[in-house]
Amino acid sequence: MATSTQKTSWADEVDEIDQPKIEDFVDENGIRTTIEYTTNDEGKKVKITRKTKRVLQKSLVDHVVAERKTWAKFGQEKGNKPGPDRATTTIAEDVPLRISAGNKSSEKEQAQDNTVKANLARAGAGKVVCRICKGAHFTAKCPYKDTLGGLEVRRLDAPPMFDEDGAPSGAEPAAAAAAAPAAASTGGKYVPPSMRGARGPGERMGGTSRDDLPTLRVTNISEDTQENDLRELFGAFGRVARVYVGRDRETGVGKGFAFVSFEDKTTAERAMQKMHGRGYDNLILNVQWSQPRDK
């Protein structure tokens, strides 16, 4: 094979090929002139001059945007050339639009809330006032909860029926009115039905709190039984209002018992009868009525 001694690489051969020389410029009217010097098939040198007009690439520049560039500027920008002035304008892409609740209105609400709190503090002097009997304890702890629970809302504008130690009293009517929660009809905020006070007959609420839901105590469950397991198990009988699994406070390990509260007492009773003595997780369940929790 005859190999050229001078050539060391194929890349050198590329240089041998007659590369056309190209001059290329764009005038002020946007006309592009391309002058190409090349060699034609007959070995003669030729000069090819092409004039082209660049057209905006519509796929890249929206014609609406291009059109805008022709608009006359006004105000402080009057007479300036098209496009943003980088000295005064920052250009960024993908600026996210974040929509949030108007902070002015929420500040207002907050302020209102604060005045309400201030009024409450003034009226109750920072003390806990029972919503039922106006005693110095939380509503949930009220000794009259069961007997007066349903009367709560109806007695809103009445003077407190009892003072702190529970003796009948007629004092501080203004304080009682101020300390009472805003009635559902007058308050601006939405109050879910479950949180509204006792209304007319036919409504379930009022006197019925989650503390006196029909509750079963389930014992002899494995220590890794979860709330969901019991919900699933007892949910077959009806609506399960609440499940609590007794656990060690530190370790979180189940202590082998749980409470399952139902919405409906007869449902709870059926569940108890069906589930008591049933096997679960290789253990025999013990299901009884729970004792009311106290203290």
Next chain:
DNA sequence: GATGAGCGA
């Protein structure tokens, strides 16, 4: 064998 946590004003 065993009977609950935490919240609020």
